[in-house]
Amino acid sequence: MFTGIVEKMVEVKSIIASKNNLIMEIYFENIHELRVDQSISHNGACLTVTKLNDNSYQVDLIEETIQRTNFKYVKAGDFLNLERSLKIGDRLDGHMVQGHVDTTAKCTSIEINEGSWKYFFQYDDDSITVEKGSITVNGVSLTVVDSLKNEFSVCIIPYTYEHTNFKYLKINDYVNIEFDILGKYIKKLVNDK
DSSP: OBOSOOOEEEEEEEEEEETTEEEEEEEOTTGGGOOTTOEEEETTEEEEEEEEOSSEEEEEEOHHHHHHSGGGTOOTTOEEEEEEOOOTTOOOOSOOBOSOOOEEEEEEEEEEETTEEEEEEEOOSSOOOOTTOEEEETTEEEEEEEEETTEEEEEEOHHHHHHSGGGGOOTTOEEEEEEOHHHHHHHHHHHHO
């Protein structure tokens, strides 16, 4: 379980194909803080540490993860948003995030305002967003500003811009989306009736 409050950005060192999977190696300066089998959110996707090296660690991406996330577009040198799992007793500063990416969304527009940025995203999924509801974009807990059919927007403050990979995001780039868990359950209950 995560909160969507990004701890740091990490750089992808390499991506190697292994049968239908990918092995992604990621630089991490305080490698002693990690352990094999630890769950870490990378751009909002919960991945398991499988190997520790001197200044990096590895995670495995299976075909389901590759197809459902923006990792199919990630390459060495790209930066990912990283959050380690929530500890019991920690403050929940963002919202409840599972680390289960629902779909990807394409950045369709970026408005630069004085002191903030507004990003618009479009997705093909039949999920819904709600104005002022929670959403996770590349692992960042955000509030939906505009909610339209298959489209939404979020606003980013300077701190979030500087400390996440939003500063590298361009129009036509894809991001990982996790819709609000409460909304998903309500939608399922309504659809099952």
